Amino acid sequence: MTCFDFENRLQEFFDLRQQELPDELSTHIAHCPACREMQERFQQLQIAVEDWRMQSPVVELADAVLRRLRTERNLVTLAAQSTSDGLRSPSYRYSSLTGWMALIAAALALVIAIGIGWRVSSNVSFANRQASLQTQIANAAVNRLEPVSDPAPTGDRQLDVLLHDARDAYAALASQAWQQVSATNVLLPPSDTPNLFGGEGSTDGVSESLSRPLAPLGKELRDAVDSWLQLVFNSQDSST
Amino acid sequence: MSVDVSEVELVQGCLAGKVACQRLFVERFEGMIFGLCLRMLSRRHDAEDVAQEVFLRAFRNLHRWDGERPLRPWLLTIAANRCRTHLEERGRRPMPADLQADWLPERTRTDSRDDAEEIQRALATLRPEYQQCFVLFYQQELSVEEVAEILDCPEGTVKTWLHRARKEMAEYLRKRGLDPRQELNHQSRDPKSDLN
Numbered sequence: 001m002t003c004f005d006f007e008n009r010l011q012e013f014f015d016l017r018q019q020e021l022p023d024e025l026s027t028h029i030a031h032c033p034a035c036r037e038m039q040e041r042f043q044q045l046q047i048a049v050e051d052w053r054m055q056s057p058v059v060e061l062a063d064a065v066l067r068r069l070r071t072e073r074n075l076v077t078l079a080a081q082s083t084s085d086g087l088r089s090p091s092y093r094y095s096s097l098t099g100w101m102a103l104i105a106a107a108l109a110l111v112i113a114i115g116i117g118w119r120v121s122s123n124v125s126f127a128n129r130q131a132s133l134q135t136q137i138a139n140a141a142v143n144r145l146e147p148v149s150d151p152a153p154t155g156d157r158q159l160d161v162l163l164h165d166a167r168d169a170y171a172a173l174a175s176q177a178w179q180q181v182s183a184t185n186v187l188l189p190p191s192d193t194p195n196l197f198g199g200e201g202s203t204d205g206v207s208e209s210l211s212r213p214l215a216p217l218g219k220e221l222r223d224a225v226d227s228w229l230q231l232v233f234n235s236q237d238s239s240t
Numbered sequence: 241m242s243v244d245v246s247e248v249e250l251v252q253g254c255l256a257g258k259v260a261c262q263r264l265f266v267e268r269f270e271g272m273i274f275g276l277c278l279r280m281l282s283r284r285h286d287a288e289d290v291a292q293e294v295f296l297r298a299f300r301n302l303h304r305w306d307g308e309r310p311l312r313p314w315l316l317t318i319a320a321n322r323c324r325t326h327l328e329e330r331g332r333r334p335m336p337a338d339l340q341a342d343w344l345p346e347r348t349r350t351d352s353r354d355d356a357e358e359i360q361r362a363l364a365t366l367r368p369e370y371q372q373c374f375v376l377f378y379q380q381e382l383s384v385e386e387v388a389e390i391l392d393c394p395e396g397t398v399k400t401w402l403h404r405a406r407k408e409m410a411e412y413l414r415k416r417g418l419d420p421r422q423e424l425n426h427q428s429r430d431p432k433s434d435l436n
Contacts, residue, residue, distance in 0.1 A: 011403045015384055041410040045359075048413065049378050052279075052359035059274040059288065062266040065295045066259065072296065 001028045006035045010042065136172075162228060247311045251302055266295055272312065272380065273319050279375045280323040281330075282364045290326050294319045316380060317390045320372045327368040362412040370405040373398055 001009075006028045013021065021039075029036040245253075245264065253261025273294050277287035297318055305314055363371055369391070376387045377398075384402070388395045 011399065011406075014406065015399055015402060041414060042406060045406060045410045045413060048355040048359050052356040053379050053381075055356050056271070056275065057278060057284070059270060059291070061270045061274065061288065061291055061295065062263045064288075065266050065292050066262055068292060068296055069262065069299055 001025075003028075003032060003035050006032070007038070010039060014042065014046070248307050251305060251307070251311070254299060255302055262299065265298075269312070269315055270295075273315060275379060276316065276319050276375055277323055279360070279363065279379050280320075280371050281326060282360055286326065286330075290322050291319070294322050297322070313382075313386060313390050316376065316382075317392075320376065320390055324368045324372055327371070358413060358416060359409070362409040362416075365412060366405055366408060370401050370408070373401040374405040374409075377402055 001024060006025060009022070009025055013025065025039070029039050245261075250261055250265055250268070254265050270291065274287060274291045277291045277294070278284060281287045281290060294315070298315055301318075305311065363374060366374065372391060373387060376382050376390060377384070382390070384395050384398050388398045391398065
């Protein structure tokens with residue numbers, strides 16, 4: 001018998017829980033110290049395992065198991081009741097209402113998100129369009145300030161139209177000023193900077209750089225407004 | 241209720257929701273289930289939790305039990321699987337040092353208890369499938385064939401696992417300084433001589 005065979009037979013001996021070591025195994029270990037040592041180690045393990053197996057700790061699980069079982073059954077019963085009550089259940093209605101509210105809130109949030117995205121994406125083109133539109137308005141205002149063949153408006157309405165046109169022209173010029181700032185890559189002047197259109201009183205570099213190209217336009221506008229006012233007052237005087 | 245009620249009657253009573261049958265069911269098998277859990281998990285608290293869970297699962301699935309077959313292997317299958325799952329989950333968590341040696345109730349320290357503790361420590365070092373195999377074979381005293389049926393694997397695999405478990409545990413005991421010759425000599429002494 002080889003040592004390999006001995007090990008296999010020894011395992012079989014333990015697997016079958018045999019009591020007496022077979023003779024052929026005893027013969028082998030009689031002249032093979034290595035296998036004898038292995039057999040002794042396994043035998044010692046068997047003895048220790050027997051002690052280990054005999055330890056029988058006491059436990060009482062019945063109460064705890066039955067308690068958990070009862071709790072589990074109560075939960076199942078409650079779940080079944082709430083399912084059978086269905087739509088009449090206040091909790092169901094509440095959860096249904098909450099679901100609808102959540103759905104509506106989600107839809108609103110989606111619409112707002114799309115709107116914000118659209119505004120952001122079109123911001124640059126919108127600004128450009130706005131600037132060109134305001135320029136057109138300013139030009140139109142200036143043109144309207146010139147006396148034309150149209151009948152002149154009278155009274156408060158004339159003044160409203162005049163101020164409206166002036167406001168549009170001012171907005172257009174402000175837009176042009178902003179474009180100028182962007183083009184020259186300079187910082188915006190602080191809020192207490194003198195007027196952008198005058199140029200006379202500004203000592204600040206930024207406002208000077210703005211006021212210089214805008215000054216003629218501002219003067220032209222002021223002149224146009226003055227002449228228009230003069231025209232209005234004259235026509236009012238002549239009519240009265 | 242009579243204690244010698246058959247397994248089928250017991251199961252039928254449990255399925256009918258009779259609390260007395262459920263109590264008897266737990267009391268009849270708690271020693272076996274808890275013993276397996278305690279040997280495999282080495283911690284009394286964990287073993288109690290898992291053993292309770294085993295019974296709850298058994299009650300939930302009693303309608304699936306084949307009345308033609310014995311109840312014990314069916315319960316042991318559930319217990320072995322739950323223990324293995326628990327061991328695998330524990331393997332992913334750090335093990336608190338103060339929970340490592342509470343596997344047995346307090347008793348007078350003896351050589352026998354020392355050996356049992358060494359075996360339990362050695363067992364805890366094995367892979368979960370070796371532990372399952374070892375505990376079912378030695379602690380539950382099942383045959384290789386029964387172990388294979390419970391673990392749902394070939395008998396050859398069970399023999400291999402048992403062999404490796406023995407070898408690793410024997411090696412562990414050797415490293416822990418348990419001298420087989422001394423142990424064998426101690427075992428072969430007349431037990432009465434200790435009393436004199």
